[in-house]
Amino acid sequence: MLLIAVAGLSMPTIYAVLTGKSAMLMSESVSAILGITYLLSLVFVLFTHRHRFVAERDTSEYLVWGIRKSALVLLVSIGLAALEADILINVLHPLINAAHFSESFAGLVIIAIITNVPEHLAAITYGWRNNITLSIDIGMNSAIQIALFVCRYSCLSARCWAPS
Helix, strand or coil, rough: CCCHHHHHHHHHHHHHHHHHHCHHHHHHHHHHHHHHHHHHHHHHHHCCCCHHHCCCCCCCCCCCHHHHHHHHHHHHHHHHHHHHHHHHHHHHHHHHHHHCCCHHHHHHHHHHHHHHHHHHHHHHHHHHHCCCHHHHHHHHHHHHHHHHHHHHHHCCCCCCCCCC
16 A cells, blocks of 8 residues: 555656646546545455454453543543644644744644654654564554545645645
8 A cells, every 4th residue: 555655646746747747637536546545445454354453462451441431531531632732723823824834734734743743652662662563563554544645635735735
């Protein structure tokens, strides 16, 4: 899937450089194909071949919570995430205005980078714990997800990248 994503993302650029023509139609077609590929990969992992992706874990070290405690922790986590999102937007808004970024650029690039920090920290933590396989899997899956799904929307909203 990573090879498909790299080839798909580079084809419109190569076409535009070689021919000097706009590759907007090709970019939109490739973005649709990458989006469908991402959805099909989710179906593959979550439904058709679930047994191949089950990780064996030692459950003796995990706590078992009841439904009430789990629901309470979930609701508190949602509330904290909403509060953090509000703080993030309030902090970033003056920066975005001062740097003359468009709101689309801020949403597609800056916030996307900030929200991937926990994923990168998890990969680094597993690497320090000598679980290199899981660390590489986290990085590879993140790259595939970004290439197949996130770049699809940046291709479709390429007009927000154009200077105004």
